[in-house]
Amino acid sequence: MDMQDSRGVQLPRRRFVQGLALGGVAAGLGLWRGSALAQAGVQRSELRGNHFELEIAELPVNFTGHRRVATAVNGQLPAPLLRWRQGETVTIRVRNRLAVTSAIHWHGIVLPADMDGVPGLSFGGIPPGGEYVYRFTVNQSGTYWYHSHAGFQEQTGLYGPIVIEPRDGERHAVQRDYTILLSDWTDTGPETIYANLRRQSGYYNHGKPTVGDFLHDVGRNGMSQALAQRQMWNRMRMDPTDLADVSAATYTYLLNGQTPAGNWTGLFDAGDKVRLRFINGASMTFFDVRIPGLKMTVVAADGQAIEPVSVDEFRIGNGETYDVIVEPAADRAWTIFAQSMDRSGFARATLAPRDGMTAAVPPLDPRPLLSMADMMGAMNNGDMGHGMSHDMTGMTMDMPGMPPMSMAQESHAPALKTGPEVDMRVATPRSNLNDPGVGLRDSGRRVLTYADLHAVDTPISPRVDREITLRLTGNMERYRWSFDGTLASEAGPLRLRYGEQVRIVLVNDTMMAHPIHLHGMWSELESPEGEFQARKHTVVVQPAQRVSFRVSADAQGRWAFHCHLLFHMAGMFREVVVA
Amino acid sequence: MNMPDMPGMSTSAPMDPRAGHDDPHADHGTASQPVAEDTRPPNDHVPPPPPQATMHAMTPAEMTESMEMNPSPPLGMLLFDRLERSRSTNGDYATSWEAEGWWGNGIDRLWLKTEGERDSEGTQDARVDVLWSHAWTRFWDWQLGVRQDVGQGPNRQWAALGVQGLAPYWFETQATFYVGEQGRTAARFEASYDLRFTQRLILSPKLELNVYGKDDPQRGISSGLSDVEAGLRMRYEFSRKFAPYIGINWTRRFGTQDDATAASLRARETSWLAGVRIWF
Numbered sequence: 001m002d003m004q005d006s007r008g009v010q011l012p013r014r015r016f017v018q019g020l021a022l023g024g025v026a027a028g029l030g031l032w033r034g035s036a037l038a039q040a041g042v043q044r045s046e047l048r049g050n051h052f053e054l055e056i057a058e059l060p061v062n063f064t065g066h067r068r069v070a071t072a073v074n075g076q077l078p079a080p081l082l083r084w085r086q087g088e089t090v091t092i093r094v095r096n097r098l099a100v101t102s103a104i105h106w107h108g109i110v111l112p113a114d115m116d117g118v119p120g121l122s123f124g125g126i127p128p129g130g131e132y133v134y135r136f137t138v139n140q141s142g143t144y145w146y147h148s149h150a151g152f153q154e155q156t157g158l159y160g161p162i163v164i165e166p167r168d169g170e171r172h173a174v175q176r177d178y179t180i181l182l183s184d185w186t187d188t189g190p191e192t193i194y195a196n197l198r199r200q201s202g203y204y205n206h207g208k209p210t211v212g213d214f215l216h217d218v219g220r221n222g223m224s225q226a227l228a229q230r231q232m233w234n235r236m237r238m239d240p241t242d243l244a245d246v247s248a249a250t251y252t253y254l255l256n257g258q259t260p261a262g263n264w265t266g267l268f269d270a271g272d273k274v275r276l277r278f279i280n281g282a283s284m285t286f287f288d289v290r291i292p293g294l295k296m297t298v299v300a301a302d303g304q305a306i307e308p309v310s311v312d313e314f315r316i317g318n319g320e321t322y323d324v325i326v327e328p329a330a331d332r333a334w335t336i337f338a339q340s341m342d343r344s345g346f347a348r349a350t351l352a353p354r355d356g357m358t359a360a361v362p363p364l365d366p367r368p369l370l371s372m373a374d375m376m377g378a379m380n381n382g383d384m385g386h387g388m389s390h391d392m393t394g395m396t397m398d399m400p401g402m403p404p405m406s407m408a409q410e411s412h413a414p415a416l417k418t419g420p421e422v423d424m425r426v427a428t429p430r431s432n433l434n435d436p437g438v439g440l441r442d443s444g445r446r447v448l449t450y451a452d453l454h455a456v457d458t459p460i461s462p463r464v465d466r467e468i469t470l471r472l473t474g475n476m477e478r479y480r481w482s483f484d485g486t487l488a489s490e491a492g493p494l495r496l497r498y499g500e501q502v503r504i505v506l507v508n509d510t511m512m513a514h515p516i517h518l519h520g521m522w523s524e525l526e527s528p529e530g531e532f533q534a535r536k537h538t539v540v541v542q543p544a545q546r547v548s549f550r551v552s553a554d555a556q557g558r559w560a561f562h563c564h565l566l567f568h569m570a571g572m573f574r575e576v577v578v579a
Numbered sequence: 580m581n582m583p584d585m586p587g588m589s590t591s592a593p594m595d596p597r598a599g600h601d602d603p604h605a606d607h608g609t610a611s612q613p614v615a616e617d618t619r620p621p622n623d624h625v626p627p628p629p630p631q632a633t634m635h636a637m638t639p640a641e642m643t644e645s646m647e648m649n650p651s652p653p654l655g656m657l658l659f660d661r662l663e664r665s666r667s668t669n670g671d672y673a674t675s676w677e678a679e680g681w682w683g684n685g686i687d688r689l690w691l692k693t694e695g696e697r698d699s700e701g702t703q704d705a706r707v708d709v710l711w712s713h714a715w716t717r718f719w720d721w722q723l724g725v726r727q728d729v730g731q732g733p734n735r736q737w738a739a740l741g742v743q744g745l746a747p748y749w750f751e752t753q754a755t756f757y758v759g760e761q762g763r764t765a766a767r768f769e770a771s772y773d774l775r776f777t778q779r780l781i782l783s784p785k786l787e788l789n790v791y792g793k794d795d796p797q798r799g800i801s802s803g804l805s806d807v808e809a810g811l812r813m814r815y816e817f818s819r820k821f822a823p824y825i826g827i828n829w830t831r832r833f834g835t836q837d838d839a840t841a842a843s844l845r846a847r848e849t850s851w852l853a854g855v856r857i858w859f
Contacts, residue, residue: 086623101647114630120637120645122630139625151647196819198685199656199858203819210775234748237718420686420714457622477718477745478685480651487650489639522624535622554626558634570650575642 017345019063019252019259046081050090057097063252063259066187070157077257078181079160086141086167092134094126101125105149107319108303108537111136113557116519118149121558121575125150141166142303143277143321152190155566159183159281172299172325175272182338182347184251184282194567197245201479204249207241207342207367238511240369242476245567246284248345255347264349270330277323280316283566286341286513288315288440291334292362296324298448302536307454314448315437317515319538319564333357341439343367368439374511377430377544422485423475429507429546431528437513437542450525453534459524461501461550469505472514472541481571493575496553505548508541515540520559523549538564553578655682656858663854665828673698686714690722704730708739719744726757732797735759764792785810801834814856822856
């Protein structure tokens with residue numbers, strides 16, 4: 001099905017991807033209200049102060065024409081925006097009205113371990129009908145978010161934004177300030193999606209290679225090249241179209257809880273500077289975000305101020321946040337376009353000087369293919385591939401057991417064996433932080449990369465007392481995910497001595513990008529040379545890439561460390577003990 | 580929250596006039612002093628206080644349970660790969676099936692495989708394998724179990740040992756070796772491939788070989804390569820779980836059969852077929 005031409009899409013399918021214009025909570029409640037919830041200065045429900053009352057309960061919703069039950073906070077999806085002030089102590093009473101245990105995790109917030117909201121590590125969870133009072137002092141500022149850390153509740157709607165006002169006021173003065181929470185909604189139960197993936201890992205991949213693709217390549221490059229560029233993938237039983245485990249085949253992408261047809265709108269006046277606080281609250285979706293025609297100045301990543309950098313587009317992984325400032329001209333409306341990394345669908349919103357104005361929605365980009373760089377890392381002779389894999393003529397290398405090339409940043413971790421839990425290894429991972437990633441490498445747009453992130457302040461972890469390497473491993477065919485080929489239950493906790501500062505090196509032995517989130521402590525991203533770049537709570541590691549960050553083990557207790565792709569998390573998980 | 584120095588710690592420590600006395604400088608959270616401003620690091624980072632309440636010790640299993648995060652809870656699948664009606668070029672109609680089901684955690688699974696054909700005479704040739712399957716390498720499982728043959732002639736029982744998995748170039752492959760009663764041996768090989776014309780229209784060639792160590796004339800089996808079956812099925816996936824198909828199947832049987840079965844078992848047979856592939 002050609003998703004790039006909506007005229008060719010049958011109506012039910014289009015309604016499914018675009019969603020209902022008046023969908024979501026309103027339709028679920030049988031209410032009708034205007035699609036633009038944004039009025040001057042007020043987007044939607046937000047709570048501020050020091051004391052918060054949150055109630056988790058089921059909520060009827062309708063995003064696609066089918067009524068479903070979501071998990072919501074205070075009857076809202078997304079959950080209410082919480083506004084805190086740096087330096088203040090907040091008390092949050094969370095009541096659970098569900099029939100199952102629930103838990104709220106404050107993503108990226110530094111707090112005592114018993115306030116972190118991870119059942120089994122921080123506390124026992126909030127039982128049905130029970131409550132838990134979270135109380136902690138907020139010593140940071142910026143854009144964060146909160147979500148359920150129990151089962152698959154995050155997929156069913158339990159996520160919301162957090163904005164913490166800096167003690168000394170915002171670094172960048174703006175006239176408008178909006179949180180933009182991206183998420184993926186499905187009418188299918190998350191347990192069913194997980195079971196489908198385990199039965200057939202490509203269940204939601206509707207972009208697999210076809211005979212037509214092959215003939216197209218033969219026509220363009222000749223038979224021998226077309227065969228050569230497929231040979232390795234096919235021998236390795238790796239799929240270059242495997243960009244996302246779950247796609248718009250089941251997802252409708254939401255922006256602030258609104259479908260693309262619902263078109264969330266943020267208003268601005270002539271001359272306004274607008275801060276957009278992007279949060280990826282999706283369960284399984286990387287988004288590529290741009291505002292066609294408008295430059296975005298990125299001023300913060302994961303809540304932490306960075307040296308401003310001007311870009312056309314950025315990729316945001318699950319759990320990450322980016323603050324951007326835009327100065328739109330007031331003679332027209334502007335589309336905020338967030339396409340999924342696999343180009344199967346998009347979330348969309350509008351910035352407009354008046355309610356009801358819209359701008360053109362760009363077509364989805366062509367679906368990219370993983371390149372040799374995504375499989376081989378640095379073996380690609382420095383050629384970082386072009387999203388399309390026609391640059392890999394005659395690559396006939398064997399991957400297992402290849403001698404690693406001598407590289408300045410080569411990690412000498414013991415080579416992992418392959419097996420049921422590990423379907424590939426990368427002998428020579430690449431450490432190029434300036435790679436925007438698959439599908440963005442030759443878009444012709446200026447795309448943000450990790451190499452662009454430079455903190456405005458000093459690192460928390462200036463030393464490196466110890467280096468710990470973890471490899472991100474998986475077996476796509478069996479749909480199993482792990483660190484170092486072992487599950488948390490077998491590996492036991494990763495122990496850090498209280499006060500030590502460690503370098504954590506992540507090497508991605510899979511062909512998917514993984515957003516890795518460490519609870520309780522900052523992950524201070526390093527350049528390939530080991531220089532401090534920026535402070536993050538969620539670090540995306542691209543396929544065949546090596547990324548390192550420093551951690552100051554200054555938070556006593558038991559913490560979660562995991563991939564933030566919801567259906568990878570159970571396997572790609574470690575307990576981290578700081579004592 | 581800074582911890583006041585412990586009184587009377589090390590005697591070699593420099594004299595601290597405050598040591599051992601009530602601690603007038605202790606920080607009781609009075610943030611009114613401008614000094615507090617200076618102690619904030621430039622990166623605004625304040626380590627968190629230790630937890631007040633700590634979780635009781637849990638086994639990994641309890642923790643997984645508490646988090647509702649079991650990476651591989653038991654799961655099952657039932658696939659009817661072939662449910663079809665065929666008409667041979669000689670005008671014979673038949674109904675045949677091939678199904679496999681499994682239940683387990685992804686590493687260890689109980690498998691059930693069955694395949695057979697019914698025509699106007701009743702069930703011609705059918706088998707059921709019950710196997711324990713264990714993930715062995717990246718793409719291969721080994722399987723151990725039993726097989727029962729029913730249909731024409733006497734029933735046969737076998738012990739089964741085989742591998743199943745994904746061969747290079749995406750061939751779904753099964754190879755199983757069997758040992759039966761009276762010194763019988765057999766081997767079965769099956770491979771199939773999915774060739775996508777579109778995301779929904781898929782041509783699937785399939786090859787099946789059966790080799791036997793001994794003649795079994797009552798079941799129309801000759802030693803050596805006993806039969807070869809090659810099929811081409813074009814299916815349309817309305818959904819992943821529901822795909823009707825049409826196709827053609829060639830069967831070649833080798834060796835001699837006794838007269839009782841010769842009539843119903845042709846050495847060469849070509850059939851057109853239509854059916855449905857469904858799974859749960």
